[in-house]
Structures are given as structure tokens and as C-alpha cells.
Amino acid sequence: MRSRRVRGAVGWLAAIALVLAACGDDDEEPQGEADPDAEAEPSGSVRFLIAENFWADWSPYASTAQSQRRLERQIYDFLVDFPSGDPAQPEPMLATDWRQVDDLTWEFDLREGVQFHDGSPLTAEDVEASIELGSGFSGESAYSLTWIPADVEVVDELTVRISTEQPFAPMLVELGQIPILSADFIAEPQDMPNGTGPFRLVDDQVEVKAMEANTDYWRDPPRIQELVWEFIGDPSTRMSALLDGSAQAIDRVPPEQLPALEDQEGVELVSATGIESVNLWVRPGRLPLWDENINFRRAVNWSIDRQPLVDSLVLGNSLAATSYLPTNTLFSAPQEPGYTFDPEMAAQELEAAGEPDGGPEFELWVAEGFLPRGPEVVQAIVAQMEEVGLRPQVVTSDVAGMIDDIFSDTGTGAMYHLSWSSNGDPNAAAQVYSEQFAWYFGDEDLQALIDQGMTTLDPEAREQVYADLQQHIWEQAWHVPLYNSDFTIAHTSDLAGVVVQPDFRTDFYTAELTE
């Protein structure tokens, strides 16, 4: 009897064990080993409040507004990329490989299997249409200012050759700036963009651009499902939204808010020194003494102490300018003499200029709500200028009014507190001083150096050209370099992986919400 009970009990226990085993999770992975092929689905929504309005529609290469170019980086791809921010370190993107065939020609192998958002495949014809238009070869392009127009030959479906009439040293950097559009879109632009990028635009409002993850992206899809960029001009409102949780990231944190946000729990700051020259730009023809007299120009440069502007007003990662090529630009180097506030030197230069009493009055324009602390910076500059005897008259405007005065035949401004941002290559930074632009004083030597820098392929020789260029323009003092901007994004601590670079690139492809 007893043995039958024991056998029965064992049998029940075995049966229970079998049942329990059958109820176990079929999908349970061995401990410590995740499925390496599993891709996390995009999830969550990120709202990024941008400081500059959206100016443009989606007409191909019709605007170089910074907000538009930053937005396009989420929607479009480029032949090459510079994820490190170093213009000397290109990496494959839509092009997997490239080679320089001769001084005038590059050949690129295109990535196979890339699709536009509408499902059509990327081909060499798309690259041909994009580069030819973007560089100004096949039509007018706002991007062409820093290009030599490029002729593109389709070698086969996934190979192109790009040729220019002269050697073009910044070819790769500039290819990292021209988004690749479909040839069909270029022929017949639509209301909504069609790119190959990690996000596709799904709702286009005047001040709100809503994007969703491109799950067919040629790389892993982004980790955020919804990305919304919204323009809010008032920095206090942007900050309130971040602290309130209504936004996960905000753009261009003003200097006066940096200390408060640095101490704020749940908020992180990402900063860089922007590749942006903030100068007092002088309009040729408005102040004849400036145009004609190098001593007067140097006197003005000796009347401003840049370091306190950076330390006390602009703050953040801004740096006093030591060259006309901003810091973080290839071949940028500090120039001598290092201009600072030196009344004795200023007086000497004014004496040499024949203007010991300071010279004529001139209008110095500044825009409110444009560059951080613009009016305060200009007030500090004016106080210093007056101390050495100069006679600036401050005119405060909005940015549109200032732009209008610059180009108006009846404009009255001589100097303008403005900035020029570039992509890290010295050609893009130097072109603004060329004959293409409104700031050119007819300095043919300078133009020759700019042209030479653009067409010199050998890196060492090119570096020497830009050393000469920086020295030349520093000596001539055509404008008044002040500082390179701080560029700070603030985001909530649960948002990780936002890429911020000195060229104001703000990428959300690698971003994810961690909570």
C-alpha cells in the first residue's frame, strides 16, 4: 500500500512539473544574451523649439536660411557626412566610396538600396540633378555662393563623376552641404519634401514642422517616432516650455539664462563655439574715411576690448575673435597684433589718419532679438569707442529693418552688428569677404587669395594660402571682428543622443527618450 502511495505522489509531482514547464515563456531568451538582430521600434515624441523662423518653402536650393538647412538635415541625406564636426574627416553617407580622378574630377560610388520617402530608389540621375542645380551649374541656386559650378556625369546607375572647370578644394565639405533630392522633385517641386533622410515630413504648418520616423531608412530607423520642430521667438517662452515639460529641447539658450539652466535639475546643456563670425560689418561707400584710410580702420579696431564682451555679455562658449576665419574653421590661426582696447594705439592711428579728433559721425546698427545680447554688446562697444574719441551713433532696429538699410540706396548705416556662419571650411568663411558679397571693398589682392584658397588642392599649400589671407585681411582691417558665438541647446535629461555641432547642425537621428 505504502509503495503505491509513494508511486502516486511521484507521479503527481512529475505531472505538475510537466505542466509548469509547459506554461513557461516560449520567447524567453537565455539569460545574458539579447537578440542581436532585434531593432527597437521608434517611440516617443520630441518637441524642439527653434529660435529662428522658418523662411522657406521646399523649392530646391532656393534658400540658405539657417533654420531651413538645419531642418533639411532631418529629412534629407548627403553624399558625405561629417559626424565628428571636423571638415577634414568625411565619412560615407549616400556615397560609399570616392576617389579623385584628376585635379578637376571626383568619382563617387553610390549606396545601393536607398529609397526616397515616396519609395522610389535613389539613382545616379538624382545625384546628377541635385549637385548640378545645387552648385549652380544647371540653374540658379542659393547654395552656389561657395561653389564652382559642377558638371555631373552618370557613369552607371550607382556611379557618378563630378567635374569642375577649376580645381575645387572644398569639394567634399561642400557635398556635405547639398542635400540630395530626387530628379523628379527638382523637375517638378511639390508642396512636401521627398528625401531619403531619417525623418519624413508629415505636417507642414507655417511655424510647426512635424516629422515621423522613416522606418525604411537605409540605416537603422531613428529611435524617436515623432519629431516636431516649432518656432517660438521669445527665449523666455522657450525656457518655460522646457522647464514645464512641454518641450524636450530648446534652441539658442540666451546667455542670461545659462546660469539658471546649468543648476536646473532635469535639464542638460549642450554647447559649442559656433563657426560664426560676429563682426561689425562695414558697408562700402557709406563711410568714405573707412574705405580710404587704413589707419582709421585700425584705430576703430584698437578701440574695442573683445574679451569682456565675451566674458560678461555673450557668455557660454563664445570666444573673442583672433582672426577673420572663426575658430573651428580649418587653418584658422590667431593673428597679430591682437587688437584690444588700447587708447594710445587708437590715438596714434587716428593721428596718422589725419583725424586726431576722432573723425566723422557714423551710424552703427544693431538688431534687437537677433544675436544674443546684441544691443548690450553694441552699447559696450560704443562706450569704448567714445572714450578714444570716435563718434558712433547707435541705431536699434529689427533684423528686417537692418537688412533693408544695408541694401537700400538711401541706407544710412555704416556699420552693422551681424554674423556670418559657415561650415568649417575656410573657403565658406572667406567667401563673405569676396566680390560676390556686399562687404567687398574692391581689394583685388584679397579676392585673389580667396580664389587661390578655393582652387589649391595640396593641403599644405592651401594652409599657406589661408595663412596669407588671414594676415592680409587682418592688416587691412576691412571690418571689425568681435567674437565667435556661443551655440547652446538645452534639453531634458530623459532625451539622449542629440548631436550639436559648431556649424549649428542639430541632429535628432541618434536621439532617444530614455524614460
Add this chain to the structure above:
Amino acid sequence: MIVRLAFRLAQMLFVILAVVTIAFFVLRIAAGDPARLVNPPGTPEEIITQTRRRLGTDQPLLGQYVTFLGNLIRGDLGTTFRGSLPVRDAVLAALPNTLALAGLAVLAAAGIALVLGALAAWRPNGSLDRTVLGYSALAQATPAFWLGLVLVMFFSLELRWFPAIDMTGPRSFVLPVVTLAVTLSPILVRTVRQSFIETQGEDFFRAARARGLGEVRLFTVHALKMASLPVITLIGLQLGFLLAGAVVVEAIFNWPGIGKLILDALGSRDFPMIQGGVLVAAIAFVVLNFVVDLLYRLLDPRVRVGAS
């Protein structure tokens, strides 16, 4: 009656047309070249010309105006300079948000005015009266943008009671409405106070008091209707101030209304959006004024009898 209505309607249309015409020409003559704003200084002239063509600003001024009027008659307000999007959709989406904000602010301000005005008038020159007048002076001196920011800092960021920005639901109305109502209330408070004081001197009021009616009943039943009439008139006169205040409040709270639309468009020299916003604001202004006039006639029999 019908003739009067028709005349009034014609008047309203004339005002609206005048406002949009002035806005049209002032923008194009004084506000600079939007094509320059979209492109960096030094952009090749061919690009600038291309941009002007796209924006329609390359046409002669009168030609642009005729095109604008023709489109307006068809209900087409054009497309924005920023992104070539339909202006009509944007302004029609924004208008109800501003009306809701302004409407609630008016009600709140009227409520504040009636309560405080009555309290102040109950004992003129007493401590309560002086307190109310003190509030009125303080509220008048307080800029809307400052008040809004302080309310956000305390109630949104510190206490987390209300959202800091956006129109997200009933709770999101509280801070913007309070901001607007407080800035609108001072003149209403003083007017109601004065009106209550004057009413207390009227024969009917003194007779009611002599009959032994309680103070509360005297004020809330007999005096209130008389004292509230000037509030309605004042609201009509303050509509312009209200719309201007709404611009500031909408900017602080990122409220998706007409005010923010126009403000952002001004900074960008987006002429079609500015015109569309001004047009809608002008229509709202004249219509609301008309409604206020009607309301006044309904509430005050003396006006109806006098008119007839």
C-alpha cells in the same frame, strides 16, 4: 431700421477695406524687401530676383493691390512668404483661439470690476475703497508681459498647477485669461465704482433704501443693472486695447491666436500673413463693436425709447 442696418453694414465694410488697404501699402512701402530677408546678405541678384518672383513682390505696387483685392473678393488671402502655405487656413484656425481668450478675459475682467467696484462704492473713501483703488493703480502699472511671466514662474514652474505654454485644454486658459483680465480690469473697476456711487444718489435708490431693503439686495438688484451699463460701453471702447493685449499674452504663452500670428509674421515681413491677420482682426473688431452697440440698446430701455 433696415436702412439703418444697411448703412451700418456699409460703414463696417468701408472700415475693413480702409484698414487692409493701409496695411497693404504701409507694408510694401515701409517694411523693406522680404526677398532680402530670406537670403543672406550678398546672395546673387539672380536669386533675389527669383525670390521676388516667387513672392510676387516683383510686380508694380498697384498691380499687386489689384491682385490682392481680386483674390480677397474670392476669399483667397494668398500664400505665406514663409513656406507658401495658405494664409486663410492659418488665420481661420487662429481666430477662434483669440476670441476664446479675449472673451473669457472680458468676462473675468467684468466680474472683477463689478465685484470690486461694488465693494469700493459701498463705503466711498473707506478702507475697502482705498484698497480697491490701490489694486486698480497697481494693475494699471503692471505690464502684461511681466505679469504673465511671473504667473508662469509661480503657478506653472513652481507649483505645477497650470501649463506654461500652449492651448491644451481648460486649465491652459487660466493663466493667459488672468493676465489679460488683470490688465483690462483697472479702468472697468474705476468706472463701475463711480457708476455705483452715482446710482446711490439716484431717487429710486434712496427710496428703496428708505423702504428698508438690505444693502446686499440694494446693490445686487437695484444698483447692479444701472452700474453695469458703462462696463459694456467701456468694453467696446477697450476692444483695441484687448486685441493689443492679446498679442503680448499670446506671445508669452505661445497661444495659437491671431496676435501671435501677426507678431511672428511682422518679424519675418510675411506680408500676406500680416494682411490676413489684420483683415481678420479688423472684421472681429467692427463686428464686436456692432454687437456691443446692440447689447447696449437691448439692456438700456432709455436708448431704445430715445431712438424710436
